[in-house]
Amino acid sequence: MTDRKQQLADNLARVEERLTSACAAAGRGRDDVTLIVVTKTYPANDVRILHGLGVRHVAENRDQDAAPKAAECADLSLTWHFVGQLQTNKVRSVTGYADMVQSVDRLKLVAALSAAAERQGRELGCLIQVALDAESGGRGERGGVAPEEVAALADAVAAAPGLRLGGLMTVAPLAGPYAGRQRAAFDRLMEISSRLRDDHPAANMVSAGMSADLEDAVAAGATHVRVGTAVLGVRPRLG
Ligand SMILES: *Cc1c(COP(=O)(O)O)cnc(C)c1O
Numbered sequence: 001m002t003d004r005k006q007q008l009a010d011n012l013a014r015v016e017e018r019l020t021s022a023c024a025a026a027g028r029g030r031d032d033v034t035l036i037v038v039t040k041t042y043p044a045n046d047v048r049i050l051h052g053l054g055v056r057h058v059a060e061n062r063d064q065d066a067a068p069k070a071a072e073c074a075d076l077s078l079t080w081h082f083v084g085q086l087q088t089n090k091v092r093s094v095t096g097y098a099d100m101v102q103s104v105d106r107l108k109l110v111a112a113l114s115a116a117a118e119r120q121g122r123e124l125g126c127l128i129q130v131a132l133d134a135e136s137g138g139r140g141e142r143g144g145v146a147p148e149e150v151a152a153l154a155d156a157v158a159a160a161p162g163l164r165l166g167g168l169m170t171v172a173p174l175a176g177p178y179a180g181r182q183r184a185a186f187d188r189l190m191e192i193s194s195r196l197r198d199d200h201p202a203a204n205m206v207s208a209g210m211s212a213d214l215e216d217a218v219a220a221g222a223t224h225v226r227v228g229t230a231v232l233g234v235r236p237r238l239g
Pocket of ligand 1: 040061210212227
């Protein structure tokens with residue numbers, strides 16, 4: 001094994017251990033939670049190593065970095081998640097490799113994603129990003145829509161050709177009433193998810209939890225955790 005492969009294998013094993021204990025503590029099966037490794041700022045070769053170690057879900061947040069990386073890894077069977085704030089002029093590129101966009105947060109983006117997915121003759125999974133720090137009508141500091149706006153946006157995704165409504169995503173807020181209260185934030189997300197599922201029973205994905213707070217997310221009921229640093233190491237720059 002190369003040094004890097006060994007390092008990633010060790011990190012992955014530690015994250016796997018954390019997930020296993022968190023699931024056990026919550027009375028959930030380990031299979032109920034999918035690990036998505038956030039590979040942003042790290043090279044395509046790391047993605048290749050991770051695939052060799054059994055990782056099947058990866059996430060990126062910038063199209064400029066993600067597009068060439070996904071192209072280099074096109075021979076690997078991977079599900080690519082896009083988790084960054086997305087400008088409509090990047091949509092055509094992102095839908096070329098992403099299987100799921102987790103950061104849907106406005107109607108204009110829904111329309112652009114739908115048009116691109118249709119043009120490519122494919123179905124694109126979408127999660128609504130919820131900003132728990134957003135006031136009514138506002139957008140979150142890190143993207144996302146206010147909880148009050150989730151239903152309307154979800155209806156738009158569900159009605160849009162080429163799109164499939166998968167569920168919800170959030171990033172624990174740094175400001176507002178939930179700052180520093182990850183478990184409360186994720187519990188709130190689960191309430192919003194439960195309301196969403198009344199209207200859209202199949203939209204049962206809940207993407208929450210990162211390196212620092214994956215246990216809170218699993219305890220609350222998240223179906224997907226997005227882990228970067230704990231697997232790949234501390235990023236050289238903010239990404
Ligand atoms: C970077 C990022 C992650 C991973 O964060 P870590 O703290 O490195 O685990 C998760 N979700 C989103 C949206 C991100 O941008």
